[in-house]
Amino acid sequence: MKKFTSLCLSLIIVLLLLVSPAAASDSAKELTVIFTHDMHSYLDTKSYELNGDLHEIGGLQR
Secondary structure, eight states: OHHHHHHHHHHHHHHHHHHHHHHOOSSOOOOOOOOOOTTTTOSSOEEEEETTEEEEEOSOOO
């Protein structure tokens, strides 16, 4: 099942890559990409205790 899913996704990607240039228009378009990567792989903070002190790591900056 995993190989079948990989094969289907690969086929879809290839088809999209072939169709995209044909469907593109001649007019110029502007694309704005908003990139945020400062989440430290957590949406919520993680707490741990070290030497009797409580520390919080990760999470979105508030």
